[in-house]
Amino acid sequence: MNASIPSNAIKRLTLYHHILSDCLLKGNEYISSQHIAELLKIDDSQVRKDIALCAASGKTKVGYAVLELKKAIERLLGFREQKAAFIIGAGNLGSALAKHTDFQDYGLDIVALFDNDPTKIDTFINGKKIYPLPKLYQVATHENLVNKRKVEIALLTVPAAAAQKSAELLTQSQIKYIWNFTPTILSVPDNVRVCNENLVGNFLDFTNN
Amino acid sequence: MNASIPSNAIKRLTLYHHILSDCLLKGNEYISSQHIAELLKIDDSQVRKDIALCAASGKTKVGYAVLELKKAIERLLGFREQKAAFIIGAGNLGSALAKHTDFQDYGLDIVALFDNDPTKIDTFINGKKIYPLPKLYQVATHENLVNKRKVEIALLTVPAAAAQKSAELLTQSQIKYIWNFTPTILSVPDNVRVCNENLVGNFLDFTNN
DNA sequence: TAGATTGTTAATCGATTAACAATC
DNA sequence: TAGATTGTTAATCGATTAACAATC
Numbered sequence: 001m002n003a004s005i006p007s008n009a010i011k012r013l014t015l016y017h018h019i020l021s022d023c024l025l026k027g028n029e030y031i032s033s034q035h036i037a038e039l040l041k042i043d044d045s046q047v048r049k050d051i052a053l054c055a056a057s058g059k060t061k062v063g064y065a066v067l068e069l070k071k072a073i074e075r076l077l078g079f080r081e082q083k084a085a086f087i088i089g090a091g092n093l094g095s096a097l098a099k100h101t102d103f104q105d106y107g108l109d110i111v112a113l114f115d116n117d118p119t120k121i122d123t124f125i126n127g128k129k130i131y132p133l134p135k136l137y138q139v140a141t142h143e144n145l146v147n148k149r150k151v152e153i154a155l156l157t158v159p160a161a162a163a164q165k166s167a168e169l170l171t172q173s174q175i176k177y178i179w180n181f182t183p184t185i186l187s188v189p190d191n192v193r194v195c196n197e198n199l200v201g202n203f204l205d206f207t208n209n
Numbered sequence: 210m211n212a213s214i215p216s217n218a219i220k221r222l223t224l225y226h227h228i229l230s231d232c233l234l235k236g237n238e239y240i241s242s243q244h245i246a247e248l249l250k251i252d253d254s255q256v257r258k259d260i261a262l263c264a265a266s267g268k269t270k271v272g273y274a275v276l277e278l279k280k281a282i283e284r285l286l287g288f289r290e291q292k293a294a295f296i297i298g299a300g301n302l303g304s305a306l307a308k309h310t311d312f313q314d315y316g317l318d319i320v321a322l323f324d325n326d327p328t329k330i331d332t333f334i335n336g337k338k339i340y341p342l343p344k345l346y347q348v349a350t351h352e353n354l355v356n357k358r359k360v361e362i363a364l365l366t367v368p369a370a371a372a373q374k375s376a377e378l379l380t381q382s383q384i385k386y387i388w389n390f391t392p393t394i395l396s397v398p399d400n401v402r403v404c405n406e407n408l409v410g411n412f413l414d415f416t417n418n
Numbered sequence: 419t420a421g422a423t424t425g426t427t428a429a430t431c432g433a434t435t436a437a438c439a440a441t442c
Numbered sequence: 443t444a445g446a447t448t449g450t451t452a453a454t455c456g457a458t459t460a461a462c463a464a465t466c
Contacts, residue, residue, distance in 0.1 A: 011414060013410075093301070103408075179412065200312070200315045201220035205216045
């Protein structure tokens with residue numbers, strides 16, 4: 001919620017949070033910055049600096065209280081407050097994301113899917129209904145079929161060829177954030193933000209460096 | 210292939226490459242750094258600097274030759290040379306990745322999938338066979354059932370609860386790169402590299418900034 | 419005490435942006 | 443010519459790492 005947290009810190013804090021959840025399961029009460037750093041193969045002073053952002057404090061000689069630190073991260077990143085989102089495209093990827101249990105825990109609430117395949121319409125994935133894509137505008141703006149909540153986020157998982165057209169429908173439907181899982185560059189108005197889930201880029205970086 | 214290319218540059222160059230493919234389809238012969246920058250909402254001198262890395266050169270007043278630049282990026286990032294990989298977990302996410310047409314174009318060649326579900330064994334996804342997970346070691350090291358190619362990369366798409374155990378099987382099977390799509394932190398030996406596809410982190414960063 | 423760990427400052431390193439001469 | 447664009451250097455900005463006093 002605080003715009004001044006660096007992107008990289010947000011991403012690392014999310015990973016720390018995963019580690020802390022693990023610790024709780026294992027019954028570990030304390031963890032040191034060094035231990036976290038080791039698991040992620042990063043610098044331990046970086047870990048302490050990131051933790052300082054959440055105003056959590058540790059104990060000399062023992063480290064950080066796992067439960068307390070976990071809650072501090074949750075407060076900082078604000079994932080208690082749920083954000084509603086649509087998934088556009090109910091293929092394998094859309095389905096996988098609709099089932100991704102973590103999203104719910106981290107503040108992303110998938111409220112519905114949209115697809116063009118008639119055999120999928122009105123079926124459910126993980127309790128979430130699939131609507132016909134042409135109904136998006138209606139669902140998003142007027143009828144508010146889904147919990148009367150304002151939905152500003154869409155996960156775009158349609159085939160590449162349909163991506164730009166879908167993006168246009170999304171902007172017309174007052175979506176403000178498009179999380180783009182397709183391997184295409186979308187052209188959208190300035191008031192819409194796109195985040196490219198650049199899988200190929202991640203792969204090339206991973207195996208080249 | 211050149212370890213000195215900054216991560217961010219690699220990721221941006223991949224996006225430029227997507228844009229260039231689009232241009233070709235549309236029949237545009239030239240593109241300016243400004244135009245690319247606009248599409249990605251970044252700085253135009255950044256684009257020129259990234260392009261300088263591939264030793265491609267543009268023309269004053271007209272920009273860069275699309276086809277030439279595209280090839281230069283391909284040379285730089287080396288995705289002509291295919292790298293073989295396994296997908297571990299043939300659920301929705303694994304299936305989606307197995308069908309992802311882009312991977313092939315960018316040098317990632319999925320050669321087989323592995324799963325524990327008996328109903329999936331010996332079926333095919335996008336022409337790629339699904340093997341029983343316990344056979345991984347054998348396939349990866351001895352029999353070399355798959356094209357006699359050395360496979361060092363695995364995409365991990367199993368349920369979170371099975372992630373660590375799968376990672377151990379992978380390291381035993383001489384996998385060197387684990388692209389981790391599960392929301393867990395893996396503990397692996399130092400000679401194995403893990404890349405965490407941190408979806409939740411990307412989401413939090415995207416909607417907070 | 420000796421040793422381990424935090425919290426924080428300073429130093430380093432790298433990435434982005436600004437600026438502009440050169441070019442066509 | 444005037445204007446647009448590259449290529450590159452310099453300036454800025456931000457992120458990571460090193461170092462170490464304070465603490466228990």
